[in-house]
Amino acid sequence: MEVVDAARWQFAIVTVYHFVFVPLTIGLAPLVAIMQTAWLVTGKDTWLRLTKFFGKLLLVNFAIGVATGIVQEFQFGMSWSEYSRFVGDIFGAPLAIEGLAAFFVESTFLGLWIFGWDRLPRKIHLACLWLVAIATNASAFFILAANSWMQHPVGAIYNPETGRAELDDFGAVLLNSTLWAAYTHTIATSMLVAGTFVTGVAGWLLVREVRAGNVDLARTVYRPAALLGLVTIVLSGAGVAASGDWQAKLMFEQQPMKMAAAEGLCETQTGAGFSILTVGDLSNSCEGVIHLVEVPGLTSYLATGDFAGEVQGVPELQEYMSERYGDVDAAGEEISYSPNLALTYWSFRLMIGFAGFSAALALAALWLLRGKGSVTDKRWFARLCLIAIPMPFVAASFGWIFTETGRQPWVVVPNPTGVDLVRMLTSDGVSSSVSLAEVLISLTVFTLLYGVLAVVWVRLMVRYASHGAPEVEAPPEPEDAETDRPLSFAY
Amino acid sequence: MDVHTLAIVWFVLIAVLWTGYLVLEGFDFGVGMLLAPFSRDETERRLVINTIGPVWDGNEVWLLVAGGAMFAAFPEWYATMFSGFYLALLLILVALIVRAVAFEWRGKIDDALWRRRWDWAITFGSWTPAVLWGVAFGNLVRGVEMDADHQMTSSLLDLLNPYALVGGATTTLLFLTHGAVFLSLKTDGEFRHRARALATRLALVSAAVGVVFAVWTQVAYSDKLWTWGVVALAAAGALGALRAIRGGREGWAFAASAVTILAVVVLIYGAMFPNVMPAIGDPANSLTVANAAATPKTLTILTWVAAFLAPLVLAYQGWTYWVFRRRLTADRIPAPIGLSRRRDPAAS
Numbered sequence: 001m002e003v004v005d006a007a008r009w010q011f012a013i014v015t016v017y018h019f020v021f022v023p024l025t026i027g028l029a030p031l032v033a034i035m036q037t038a039w040l041v042t043g044k045d046t047w048l049r050l051t052k053f054f055g056k057l058l059l060v061n062f063a064i065g066v067a068t069g070i071v072q073e074f075q076f077g078m079s080w081s082e083y084s085r086f087v088g089d090i091f092g093a094p095l096a097i098e099g100l101a102a103f104f105v106e107s108t109f110l111g112l113w114i115f116g117w118d119r120l121p122r123k124i125h126l127a128c129l130w131l132v133a134i135a136t137n138a139s140a141f142f143i144l145a146a147n148s149w150m151q152h153p154v155g156a157i158y159n160p161e162t163g164r165a166e167l168d169d170f171g172a173v174l175l176n177s178t179l180w181a182a183y184t185h186t187i188a189t190s191m192l193v194a195g196t197f198v199t200g201v202a203g204w205l206l207v208r209e210v211r212a213g214n215v216d217l218a219r220t221v222y223r224p225a226a227l228l229g230l231v232t233i234v235l236s237g238a239g240v241a242a243s244g245d246w247q248a249k250l251m252f253e254q255q256p257m258k259m260a261a262a263e264g265l266c267e268t269q270t271g272a273g274f275s276i277l278t279v280g281d282l283s284n285s286c287e288g289v290i291h292l293v294e295v296p297g298l299t300s301y302l303a304t305g306d307f308a309g310e311v312q313g314v315p316e317l318q319e320y321m322s323e324r325y326g327d328v329d330a331a332g333e334e335i336s337y338s339p340n341l342a343l344t345y346w347s348f349r350l351m352i353g354f355a356g357f358s359a360a361l362a363l364a365a366l367w368l369l370r371g372k373g374s375v376t377d378k379r380w381f382a383r384l385c386l387i388a389i390p391m392p393f394v395a396a397s398f399g400w401i402f403t404e405t406g407r408q409p410w411v412v413v414p415n416p417t418g419v420d421l422v423r424m425l426t427s428d429g430v431s432s433s434v435s436l437a438e439v440l441i442s443l444t445v446f447t448l449l450y451g452v453l454a455v456v457w458v459r460l461m462v463r464y465a466s467h468g469a470p471e472v473e474a475p476p477e478p479e480d481a482e483t484d485r486p487l488s489f490a491y
Numbered sequence: 492m493d494v495h496t497l498a499i500v501w502f503v504l505i506a507v508l509w510t511g512y513l514v515l516e517g518f519d520f521g522v523g524m525l526l527a528p529f530s531r532d533e534t535e536r537r538l539v540i541n542t543i544g545p546v547w548d549g550n551e552v553w554l555l556v557a558g559g560a561m562f563a564a565f566p567e568w569y570a571t572m573f574s575g576f577y578l579a580l581l582l583i584l585v586a587l588i589v590r591a592v593a594f595e596w597r598g599k600i601d602d603a604l605w606r607r608r609w610d611w612a613i614t615f616g617s618w619t620p621a622v623l624w625g626v627a628f629g630n631l632v633r634g635v636e637m638d639a640d641h642q643m644t645s646s647l648l649d650l651l652n653p654y655a656l657v658g659g660a661t662t663t664l665l666f667l668t669h670g671a672v673f674l675s676l677k678t679d680g681e682f683r684h685r686a687r688a689l690a691t692r693l694a695l696v697s698a699a700v701g702v703v704f705a706v707w708t709q710v711a712y713s714d715k716l717w718t719w720g721v722v723a724l725a726a727a728g729a730l731g732a733l734r735a736i737r738g739g740r741e742g743w744a745f746a747a748s749a750v751t752i753l754a755v756v757v758l759i760y761g762a763m764f765p766n767v768m769p770a771i772g773d774p775a776n777s778l779t780v781a782n783a784a785a786t787p788k789t790l791t792i793l794t795w796v797a798a799f800l801a802p803l804v805l806a807y808q809g810w811t812y813w814v815f816r817r818r819l820t821a822d823r824i825p826a827p828i829g830l831s832r833r834r835d836p837a838a839s
Binding site: 059060062063064066067068070071073074076077078079081082084085087088089090091092093095096097098099100101103104105107108109110111112114115116119120166167168170431432433434438441442445449453456460463464467484485486487488489490491 | 537540541544545546547548549551552554555556558559560562563564566567569570571572573574575577578580581584585587588589591592594595596597598599600642643644785786788789792793796797800801804807808811814815819822823824825826830
């Protein structure tokens with residue numbers, strides 16, 4: 001194993017791990033803010049109860065999201081210092097702005113929200129949560145601006161004197177088409193994760209309470225929550241599909257190799273079908289690949305908006321790229337410009353497939369809760385709720401695994417209509433002063449530590465979700481300086 | 492502004508961000524380090540943790556922004572320093588990770604063993620960075636082994652030299668004092684008096700070690716006269732803190748210990764300038780403000796963003812401290828509301 005392999009495994013593990021928690025935070029923060037707003041507007045205790053219940057789950061999740069995010073800020077410099085040197089002039093800016101514009105807001109106002117129930121006037125307390133929700137979404141924008149630049153570098157020039165990519169137009173970096181498609185897709189996905197989570201948890205508790213004879217509780221508390229989640233699933237589901245289509249079209253244009261690999265396209269064809277099941281040796285060779293089931297013309301449509309459009313295959317692209325970007329790397333070895341075919345092919349399909357569980361949950365909930373005030377005692381529905389909750393998390397992970405492994409062997413993918421020299425192979429980006437032993441130590445430490453924390457996170461979430469939403473008392477109005485009653489919340 | 496002026500502006504801003512981080516997290520680390528040895532029972536432990544409850548997360552962000560700003564404004568510095576200090580940074584990150592989840596998760600389960608484990612995490616998560624940041628900064632001032640490509644070649648053992656270890660002891664003691672002063676500032680009653688007594692003892696030791704570190708830094712690593720003024724400021728802060736805490740004036744003591752930490756950071760950056768990472772041996776290998784900086788275009792954009800956002804951040808973080816300004820006492824800590832360790836049969 002070489003340093004670059006170990007460093008890639010480490011980055012993949014800590015990033016996938018971070019992105020288990022991130023979408024739930026991004027999606028759940030606005031949903032809890034909506035619940036608290038509903039409480040302030042309607043004055044109904046139900047909404048306060050749900051705010052506190054889902055708020056607690058949000059905080060358990062937020063903590064580990066923050067903790068796993070700290071590593072990311074430093075990992076570029078630690079393991080990918082050559083990459084950091086090459087792109088720092090452009091890549092660093094969105095990261096710094098993310099910190100100043102988003103991290104400060106979310107961390108400060110979350111503290112105010114957690115501890116401020118009896119210290120702040122109600123409207124200001126609510127505004128704190130909305131600021132947290134806005135900041136988590138803003139932070140996603142800036143980090144995706146950085147990531148999208150790696151996928152499709154714009155607004156950059158190459159300085160031959162320093163051998164670095166330099167910023168030419170920051171507006172172009174922020175208006176990158178890749179960024180806006182990726183941002184829409186990521187936010188829609190996060191809302192899908194959170195909507196499925198809320199409907200799943202509330203639906204499961206609803207069935208439990210109905211079966212225990214607490215029909216009123218199920219109707220007044222869990223039904224509204226399940227419906228809020230349901231609306232979120234339907235809206236965000238449409239957003240996920242539309243933005244996914246948008247992204248696919250951009251990808252065919254900007255990173256044709258990624259999409260050709262994802263489709264297992266072994267020859268350039270017109271009217272290419274979308275394969276659902278493919279067998280054969282997909283390990284970076286097109287030989288023996290057989291498409292068993294496919295939807296005719298769909299890939300061409302995804303790529304070009306025309307069912308008979310032409311799309312290029314992997315071998316043709318390999319030939320073209322060798323000619324344009326060189327056929328040997330720094331070590332003198334031949335460069336394969338295609339990513340791992342099996343990984344990209346299957347992660348793309350699993351992403352779409354796992355998202356299907358949310359659709360199933362939404363249909364079932366729509367059917368069972370369709371009447372005014374209706375509840376259900378169907379055991380299969382409770383089971384479906386439990387199965388559906390983790391699925392969009394898995395789908396989101398596969399989406400990122402597809403996006404990131406699909407750009408290999410590049411860490412900065414050359415823009416077909418940009419500056420050719422603004423490009424970098426992953427193997428050239430790794431730190432040259434860090435030894436394999438060091439990376440293996442950090443890889444082991446992060447994997448074990450994160451593994452333990454993940455187990456604790458799952459148990460806490462399950463424990464608190466299955467406890468249900470306890471009855472609550474409305475918090476007292478902001479205290480005047482003299483009262484000595486206990487704090488409304490303390491760690 | 493020309494590129495050189497801009498680069499100096501960002502050198503100063505990064506020093507400001509690190510100062511903000513070390514002053515604010517300084518007392519968080521101090522409070523965390525004192526958690527186990529200083530509190531007598533569970534209620535007192537919660538009292539200690541809740542003095543920083545609403546603010547520790549916002550304080551920690553100063554580090555993330557300092558890191559991001561180094562990446563953006565001095566990519567070479569960011570790349571060389573963080574790949575060079577690889578294992579030390581790994582340890583710090585592990586500490587910060589477990590500390591962050593410990594604060595949030597500790598009270599979620601009402602069980603003594605559960606809490607004890609998270610207390611251990613807070614303790615480890617506070618001591619480790621308090622020591623290691625000092626060691627890292629000591630090495631930054633002293634210089635590291637670097638080749639002509641600005642790749643750091645010092646081994647981990649090289650980093651554990653006497654001067655850097657004194658740096659580690661200095662930050663640890665300064666943070667302990669800062670934390671103890673903060674505890675006496677944020678609590679009331681008997682606990683406040685105990686914290687004050689502890690702070691008095693700590694202030695003595697930290698003033699002594701801090702002055703040694705400051706003078707050593709000045710004599711061995713600074714070629715500037717004005718940094719003597721900063722050494723004097725550090726000493727004045729340390730003595731001022733000692734005097735104020737003895738006199739029972741916690742607010743002044745806190746301000747004075749903040750000034751001490753500020754002065755130490757300014758001294759470190761002042762001694763280094765115009766280097767950002769001096770090389771031992773051939774000074775031509777050093778990373779400087781000039782050869783590590785980003786382009787003027789990037790620096791200009793960053794300057795505008797910082798000029799608009801930084802005052803806002805200071806305003807709302809300051810407001811947070813105002814909202815939670817009241818002193819805490821043990822009898823105002825509410826009863827634990829965590830769930831029981833195992834599933835409660837009545838709930839299901």
